[in-house]
Amino acid sequence: MIKQITRIGAFALATATLVAAVTVLVPTAPVQAADRSYTYNYDYWGDVQDSPDLYSVCKVFTSSDLKLEKKLLNPQGLYVHDRSVFICDTGNNRIIELERTARESLEVKRIIDSVSGVEPATLAGPTDIAISEEGNVFIADKGNARILKCDSDLNYISEYLKPNDATLDQSIPFAPNKLVVDSAERVYCIATGINKGLIKYEEDGSFSGFVGATPASYDFKQYIWKKFATQEQLAKMEAFVPTEYDNIFMDRRGFIYACTGSVSQEDLKAGKADAVRQLNLLGDDILVRNGVYYDGKFPVYGDLYMGDGGGYKGPSYFSDVTCFENDVFVCLDKNRGRLFSYDDQGKLVFCCGGNGNMDGYFRMPVAMDHMDYDLLVLDQLDCAITLFTQTDFGAQVFEAMDLFDQGKYNESQHVWEEVIRTDGNYDLAYIGIGRAYLRQKDYKKAMEYFELKYDADNYAKAYRQYRKIWVEEHIVTIVVVIVLLLVIPLVIGRYRYLKYKFETSDAFKYDN
Amino acid sequence: MAASLKNNEKWTRYKKSLRYSLYVITHPLDGFWDLTHEKRGTYAAANTILFLTILVRILALRYTSFQFIQVYWEELNIFTYIASILFPLLLFVVGNWALTTLFDGKGRLGQVYIATCYALTPYPLINFPLMIFSNFITVDEAEFYSVLGMLALIWVAFIGIFGMSQVHEFSFGKNILFMVATVFAMLVMIFLLMLFFSMVSQGVAYFVSITKEMLYRM
Numbered sequence: 001m002i003k004q005i006t007r008i009g010a011f012a013l014a015t016a017t018l019v020a021a022v023t024v025l026v027p028t029a030p031v032q033a034a035d036r037s038y039t040y041n042y043d044y045w046g047d048v049q050d051s052p053d054l055y056s057v058c059k060v061f062t063s064s065d066l067k068l069e070k071k072l073l074n075p076q077g078l079y080v081h082d083r084s085v086f087i088c089d090t091g092n093n094r095i096i097e098l099e100r101t102a103r104e105s106l107e108v109k110r111i112i113d114s115v116s117g118v119e120p121a122t123l124a125g126p127t128d129i130a131i132s133e134e135g136n137v138f139i140a141d142k143g144n145a146r147i148l149k150c151d152s153d154l155n156y157i158s159e160y161l162k163p164n165d166a167t168l169d170q171s172i173p174f175a176p177n178k179l180v181v182d183s184a185e186r187v188y189c190i191a192t193g194i195n196k197g198l199i200k201y202e203e204d205g206s207f208s209g210f211v212g213a214t215p216a217s218y219d220f221k222q223y224i225w226k227k228f229a230t231q232e233q234l235a236k237m238e239a240f241v242p243t244e245y246d247n248i249f250m251d252r253r254g255f256i257y258a259c260t261g262s263v264s265q266e267d268l269k270a271g272k273a274d275a276v277r278q279l280n281l282l283g284d285d286i287l288v289r290n291g292v293y294y295d296g297k298f299p300v301y302g303d304l305y306m307g308d309g310g311g312y313k314g315p316s317y318f319s320d321v322t323c324f325e326n327d328v329f330v331c332l333d334k335n336r337g338r339l340f341s342y343d344d345q346g347k348l349v350f351c352c353g354g355n356g357n358m359d360g361y362f363r364m365p366v367a368m369d370h371m372d373y374d375l376l377v378l379d380q381l382d383c384a385i386t387l388f389t390q391t392d393f394g395a396q397v398f399e400a401m402d403l404f405d406q407g408k409y410n411e412s413q414h415v416w417e418e419v420i421r422t423d424g425n426y427d428l429a430y431i432g433i434g435r436a437y438l439r440q441k442d443y444k445k446a447m448e449y450f451e452l453k454y455d456a457d458n459y460a461k462a463y464r465q466y467r468k469i470w471v472e473e474h475i476v477t478i479v480v481v482i483v484l485l486l487v488i489p490l491v492i493g494r495y496r497y498l499k500y501k502f503e504t505s506d507a508f509k510y511d512n
Numbered sequence: 513m514a515a516s517l518k519n520n521e522k523w524t525r526y527k528k529s530l531r532y533s534l535y536v537i538t539h540p541l542d543g544f545w546d547l548t549h550e551k552r553g554t555y556a557a558a559n560t561i562l563f564l565t566i567l568v569r570i571l572a573l574r575y576t577s578f579q580f581i582q583v584y585w586e587e588l589n590i591f592t593y594i595a596s597i598l599f600p601l602l603l604f605v606v607g608n609w610a611l612t613t614l615f616d617g618k619g620r621l622g623q624v625y626i627a628t629c630y631a632l633t634p635y636p637l638i639n640f641p642l643m644i645f646s647n648f649i650t651v652d653e654a655e656f657y658s659v660l661g662m663l664a665l666i667w668v669a670f671i672g673i674f675g676m677s678q679v680h681e682f683s684f685g686k687n688i689l690f691m692v693a694t695v696f697a698m699l700v701m702i703f704l705l706m707l708f709f710s711m712v713s714q715g716v717a718y719f720v721s722i723t724k725e726m727l728y729r730m
Binding site for chain 2: 044045294451456459463464467
């Protein structure tokens with residue numbers, strides 16, 4: 001009996017081995033860990049690495065925490081200006097200005113439901129607000145199809161209406177959804193139903209064009225299908241149109257971060273669409289994507305795995321984006337309720353969050369902004385604002401980055417070493433140390449650290465210098481070796497020739 | 513005494529046939545003709561070349577600069593990796609022999625094997641120095657690396673094709689035709705093998721589950 005079972009076992013084993021040999025050709029999907037920490041990171045191979053928290057929930061503010069008489073209803077916009085936090089309480093047609101009086105407290109400063117000097121004076125479903133450097137307030141008054149420009153006391157200055165552009169269907173009402181204002185009071189606006197890019201108004205309120213439209217994705221296969229499709233089929237097919245942006249943010253230098261969630265998994269993976277872009281004044285995408293990844297550059301689109309899990313599937317849906325003073329930007333994923341943070345090189349800093357009802361988890365996060373290095377996230381369904389503050393670990397990571405940017409490479413390196421002591425799986429720290437060594441001209445050490453995390457580009461920089469120095473130091477040896485390599489065969493050849501001549505020479509032969 | 517002499521003879525023959533591979537890769541037509549017809553190739557040398565090829569491929573995983581080859585060690589199985597070289601080679605040899613033998617191919621199975629292995633010679637010959645060389649260049653000079661690596665493969669394919677024509681005594685056109693046909697033969701064999709193994713594994717699974725079921729009930 002035992003023998004028989006072993007025989008079956010051996011047979012099964014042999015079969016399994018052969019099947020395994022056959023399946024070499026078939027790639028296998030990486031397996032995800034069942035339990036993982038709140039914060040995580042993706043390594044070079046795209047594997048999930050648990051991480052200590054860089055951000056943790058400081059406090060969650062609900063309507064009652066804010067002592068609001070009328071509870072928040074379907075809020076959609078969040079904007080931070082200095083110590084003030086503006087919440088667009090869209091469902092109640094008002095904007096609430098809160099003031100952060102202490103680390104853990106937000107107090108209502110004023111409630112904006114109307115402006116003076118214009119008809120209609122009341123707001124209807126405001127979705128966003130922005131404040132210029134001069135202190136003028138810009139409100140996306142979506143329900144009234146206008147963008148209001150007021151002074152800081154909410155006295156009407158002017159309003160921006162639907163651009164009088166021939167390519168726009170004037171019968172559809174204007175629905176300004178999100179807006180930003182630059183230092184010259186130019187307004188960039190996303191309007192629902194307009195996919196030509198951001199609507200740009202000059203400082204005098206005149207429409208000056210569309211900026212930064214996403215290129216329409218289009219391929220040959222679709223083209224062929226369209227040729228043969230009937231009218232009914234054509235109507236059901238997706239049009240070749242650019243995707244609309246979902247939200248925008250203007251960083252301190254005037255670059256616009258624009259994110260969108262309406263991109264397909266295939267387009268994202270094929271690199272044909274971007275979940276987030278950094279637009280310059282001309283509307284070109286200048287986002288640096290230099291993260292190390294086994295398959296090209298590290299993708300800046302949130303979660304790498306888009307499979308069905310926990311009731312959620314598809315790619316991350318970026319509903320908002322914000323950028324800190326140190327050019328680290330954070331994207332908010334509405335699909336899985338997560339935050340994704342990348343540094344100025346497009347390297348992943350952290351991912352955290354999830355869907356749920358606990359603090360730090362979301363149901364429908366729609367807007368996000370930052371106050372210094374704190375993050376505020378607005379959840380549309382929970383009607384709550386979650387305030388995230390940095391943990392010691394997070395502060396350390398940011399300090400190391402800041403020190404590097406200030407040129408204090410040695411200090412930066414020491415802080416990164418502290419970071420590694422907390423989290424040995426934190427790839428950014430290794431590359432950070434490598435970059436610090438590179439700047440301090442310790443190329444050998446820099447190479448070691450870059451090699452650990454497969455950063456080939458930086459490794460090449462360090463190695464080129466290392467090789468140059470090595471060659472300069474050993475130039476004499478190199479020349480000597482090359483000369484010897486040329487001379488020795490010549491000498492040997494000559495010696496053999498002479499020896500041959502000598503041995504076969506008649507002079508030494510016995511004359512019999 | 514006699515045994516050691518015989519051994520010595522074998523050893524000399526082995527060394528000679530191994531050194532002959534260098535002649536084969538530079539003079540494929542003449543080389544492959546003599547390889548089989550003059551019996552200047554040996555199984556021992558062929559096995560050695562194959563072993564070196566596999567060895568160089570495995571060494572390359574570890575000792576090539578990470579800029580050119582990144583290995584996900586967690587999922588690397590050395591046996592499947594070796595099988596991924598041996599298995600296609602075996603398929604090619606068997607497929608080629610099975611087809612050509614039906615169409616007046618003169619080569620026997622062993623000769624096809626020896627010729628194929630001899631054709632692999634440029635691979636370790638180029639890739640071993642290339643592996644060392646890769647550690648002295650950066651990604652900017654990656655062209656040198658990829659061109660040399662490609663050269664090795666083209667060389668192998670080139671002399672492989674010539675080798676087969678000499679072994680089977682085929683004309684050029686007929687040889688090309690049968691090289692293409694061999695690829696299809698390989699695909700058919702893979703298909704049949706997969707069919708066979710999936711059926712066998714299902715059959716085994718059936719008896720295993722019956723045994724388990726019975727053990728639970730006893």
